[in-house]
Amino acid sequence: xxxxxxxxxxxxxxxxxxxxxxxxxxxxxxxxxxxxxxxxxxxxxxxxxxxxxxxxxxxxxxxxxxxxxxxxxxxxxxxxxxxxxxxxxxxxxxxxxxxxxxxxxxxxxxxxx
Amino acid sequence: xxxxxxxxxxxxxxxxxxxxxxxxxxxxxxxxxxxxxxxxxxxxxxxxxxxxxxxxxxxxxxxxxxxxxxxxxxxxxxxxxxxxxxxxxxxxxxxxxxxxxxxxxxxxxxxxx
Numbered sequence: 001x002x003x004x005x006x007x008x009x010x011x012x013x014x015x016x017x018x019x020x021x022x023x024x025x026x027x028x029x030x031x032x033x034x035x036x037x038x039x040x041x042x043x044x045x046x047x048x049x050x051x052x053x054x055x056x057x058x059x060x061x062x063x064x065x066x067x068x069x070x071x072x073x074x075x076x077x078x079x080x081x082x083x084x085x086x087x088x089x090x091x092x093x094x095x096x097x098x099x100x101x102x103x104x105x106x107x108x109x110x111x112x113x
Numbered sequence: 114x115x116x117x118x119x120x121x122x123x124x125x126x127x128x129x130x131x132x133x134x135x136x137x138x139x140x141x142x143x144x145x146x147x148x149x150x151x152x153x154x155x156x157x158x159x160x161x162x163x164x165x166x167x168x169x170x171x172x173x174x175x176x177x178x179x180x181x182x183x184x185x186x187x188x189x190x191x192x193x194x195x196x197x198x199x200x201x202x203x204x205x206x207x208x209x210x211x212x213x214x215x216x217x218x219x220x221x222x223x224x225x226x
Contacts, residue, residue: 104148
């Protein structure tokens with residue numbers, strides 16, 4: 001079975017550029033999560049979708065960050081404009097609504113120069 | 114948000130040794146999960162615990178849900194080189210979906226040959 005699929009695996013960009021991260025959740029899962037992982041702060045929940053609707057975006061750091069889920073099989077996390085402090089690994093995860101278990105993708109390593 | 118204290122932060126052990134790590138909280142949790150993150154990959158679920166006092170094994174891994182519901186531990190017996198990685202605990206306070214998960218800061222395990 002295919003797991004959570006993220007792209008790209010690595011992204012290197014210059015400060016000020018727009019960055020778009022993509023995620024395909026596991027088929028049949030109706031909850032989708034975007035996390036950010038850094039050495040200093042560990043795993044931070046950025047935003048959570050349920051049935052394609054954003055439920056909790058309180059973890060989104062700034063207005064420069066936005067996320068969409070146009071359908072059940074695709075989500076994007078966009079940073080515009082990007083800044084060096086956005087450098088981190090960004091994970092997408094999905095779950096079945098009633099489940100307490102998250103399934104993570106392999107992550108996108110973002111470097112903003 | 115709720116805090117999980119995970120210890121130790123890092124461990125260096127010899128191949129064949131047993132390993133123990135734990136997570137504690139000042140709050141009661143209804144679910145404890147243990148994840149492992151290999152370098153360059155996303156966290157993968159190892160063991161899920163749903164009842165106080167529950168002791169669950171997965172191969173060489175054993176995890177327990179503390180009787181007070183405020184802690185959990187993970188043991189790895191007879192460590193091997195592929196056990197290297199970061200181990201995360203995650204707890205959930207309320208009955209519900211994965212969106213209420215709180216992650217520990219991780220234990221970095223290094224297995225020396």
